[in-house]
Amino acid sequence: MQIPEQVDVVVVGAGPGGSRAAREAASLGLKTVVFEKRQEVGAPVRCGEGLGEAWMRINDIKLDRSWAKQEMHGAVVYSPSGKKIVIPTENKGWIIDRKVFDKQMAIDAGRAGARIFVKSTVYEVIKEGDIVKGVRVRTPYGSFDVEAKVVIAADGVESQTARSAGINTVNNAHEVDSGFQYEMVNIKFEHPDMIHLYFGNEIAPRGYVWIFPKGDDIANVGIGIIGQHEKTAKEFLDAFIEGHPEMFGEAAIVEMNGGCIPVGAPLSKPYMSGLMVIGDAAHMVNPIHGGGMGTSMEAGIIAARTAKKAIDAGDVSEKFLKQFYDEWMEKRGKQLLQVLKVRRFFEKLSDSDLEKLADMVTPELLLDIADGRKAKTFIKIISKAPKIAMLAAKELL
Amino acid sequence: MIKVDREKCIYCGGCVSVCPVNALTLLETRIDCDAKKCINCGICERFCPVGAIKVIKGGENADS
Ligand SMILES: Cc1cc2nc3c(=O)[nH]c(=O)nc-3n(C[C@H](O)[C@H](O)[C@H](O)COP(=O)(O)OP(=O)(O)OC[C@H]3O[C@@H](n4cnc5c(N)ncnc54)[C@H](O)[C@@H]3O)c2cc1C
Ligand code: SF4
Numbered sequence: 001m002q003i004p005e006q007v008d009v010v011v012v013g014a015g016p017g018g019s020r021a022a023r024e025a026a027s028l029g030l031k032t033v034v035f036e037k038r039q040e041v042g043a044p045v046r047c048g049e050g051l052g053e054a055w056m057r058i059n060d061i062k063l064d065r066s067w068a069k070q071e072m073h074g075a076v077v078y079s080p081s082g083k084k085i086v087i088p089t090e091n092k093g094w095i096i097d098r099k100v101f102d103k104q105m106a107i108d109a110g111r112a113g114a115r116i117f118v119k120s121t122v123y124e125v126i127k128e129g130d131i132v133k134g135v136r137v138r139t140p141y142g143s144f145d146v147e148a149k150v151v152i153a154a155d156g157v158e159s160q161t162a163r164s165a166g167i168n169t170v171n172n173a174h175e176v177d178s179g180f181q182y183e184m185v186n187i188k189f190e191h192p193d194m195i196h197l198y199f200g201n202e203i204a205p206r207g208y209v210w211i212f213p214k215g216d217d218i219a220n221v222g223i224g225i226i227g228q229h230e231k232t233a234k235e236f237l238d239a240f241i242e243g244h245p246e247m248f249g250e251a252a253i254v255e256m257n258g259g260c261i262p263v264g265a266p267l268s269k270p271y272m273s274g275l276m277v278i279g280d281a282a283h284m285v286n287p288i289h290g291g292g293m294g295t296s297m298e299a300g301i302i303a304a305r306t307a308k309k310a311i312d313a314g315d316v317s318e319k320f321l322k323q324f325y326d327e328w329m330e331k332r333g334k335q336l337l338q339v340l341k342v343r344r345f346f347e348k349l350s351d352s353d354l355e356k357l358a359d360m361v362t363p364e365l366l367l368d369i370a371d372g373r374k375a376k377t378f379i380k381i382i383s384k385a386p387k388i389a390m391l392a393a394k395e396l397l
Numbered sequence: 398m399i400k401v402d403r404e405k406c407i408y409c410g411g412c413v414s415v416c417p418v419n420a421l422t423l424l425e426t427r428i429d430c431d432a433k434k435c436i437n438c439g440i441c442e443r444f445c446p447v448g449a450i451k452v453i454k455g456g457e458n459a460d461s
């Protein structure tokens with residue numbers, strides 16, 4: 001197997017972000033190679049597998065029932081005391097199978113002309129001064145230096161590529177969620193066409209428990225909690241499952257997985273000469289719900305298009321590649337920063353504050369707030385609870 | 398230095414992402430800790446979603 005010595009673009013990582021970036025780069029005519037350290041793209045899964053249909057449009061992905069398992073039409077939210085709020089939505093979502101989805105994204109990249117090498121770990125970038133010139137990679141065919149005009153680091157939360165180039169990608173452990181999940185079958189639940197979210201500091205400190213149906217009796221049952229806690233995410237989830245025998249009494253576990261969800265601010269400078277960092281590696285994740293598939297693919301497309309412009313212009317300098325960041329901030333980054341403010345606000349609320357909010361605010365408004373919109377309307381409506389309203393004004397405006 | 402319980406670890410890579418001194422690497426199902434870098438801060442231990450990590454002061458690079 002011949003590993004190319006010189007390419008236009010090296011993409012590190014074949015997650016959704018990397019594969020989408022590679023597909024874009026290859027379709028733009030760039031000589032593109034992907035290195036993925038796993039022998040199996042997509043496995044093991046580190047994801048609740050929820051994907052809004054809007055992301056498929058934004059990222060030009062054709063829906064395929066081989067990976068789109070179950071259609072969602074809203075959410076059922078449970079307050080700490082168990083109050084149930086059913087929120088039907090017009091916007092559809094899907095619970096997908098990431099083992100099939102990630103593989104398909106890689107296949108699409110391969111069909112577009114990208115060369116993909118699995119079981120191939122990038123352990124270092126090649127640098128000349130402050131400029132990234134390529135990567136060093138260990139593969140089953142040997143170890144190689146591969147020169148690239150542009151490197152796109154899409155290597156997920158571990159984010160070692162950018163670190164080796166000198167960008168600090170370490171996640172502050174309080175600014176991540178520790179996530180754990182079972183896929184369970186033979187569950188008894190209502191509304192298998194909605195996602196179910198359970199909130200409460202006793203249930204999931206600073207996070208929530210989710211049930212994402214993949215069929216009428218099968219679902220991802222998972223949890224995210226603050227990244228530093230004396231009890232583990234698994235302990236909280238096991239307690240939740242034991243506390244709900246009406247749903248899980250007869251259920252069987254067919255998969256176990258988990259991971260780290262970067263719910264803090266995205267990196268403030270995810271680029272340098274010759275290098276762009278996208279997706280989880282750059283902490284480009286929605287700080288409230290932890291969704292990062294859509295954002296990583298969107299950033300991948302922007303990075304690939306910027307790479308094309310830079311290579312055409314013969315200028316891969318930091319100054320040129322900043323275009324990638326500026327465009328991403330405009331399209332998504334600003335929104336994520338507002339969502340982060342919303343998360344910080346909710347974090348400061350007690351369970352009884354949350355109950356009060358649930359009584360005052362319509363589900364639709366709650367969704368808008370969680371997406372970083374309508375802060376002013378929200379504050380006006382909750383003015384009946386002045387303490388919470390003042391906090392909201394301080395945190396959200 | 399840390400010890401990883403291989404029965405518990407789900408190789409999620411989360412500990413790699415929060416280690417402040419970049420002491421950890423994940424290859425497929427195996428977490429490796431560089432004893433020369435680890436400062437025994439315990440951040441990875443408190444992060445681990447399944448409680449697979451124990452900090453062992455002064456220990457060798459061990460993954461049971
Ligand atoms: C428990 C949990 C639940 C989640 N639920 C959801 C959800 O419901 N919806 C949603 O949208 N998001 C969810 N997320 C987040 C989502 O999984 C990520 O945001 C998404 O996978 C990011 O994509 P990515 O391409 O940036 O990185 P990844 O998907 O992590 O891909 C990175 C790839 O790079 C490879 N790699 C790493 N290092 C190297 C190296 N040195 N050399 C070569 N290859 C390397 C990895 O093996 C991996 O394949 C969840 C995350 C967790 C942990
Ligand atoms: S955080 Fe825990 S489960 Fe995840 S890779 Fe590290 S030791 Fe394993």
Ligand code: SF4
Pocket residue numbers: 398399415416417418419420421430434435436437438439440441442452
């Ligand atoms: S104890 Fe601290 S320094 Fe050592 S591996 Fe864990 S996080 Fe890194």
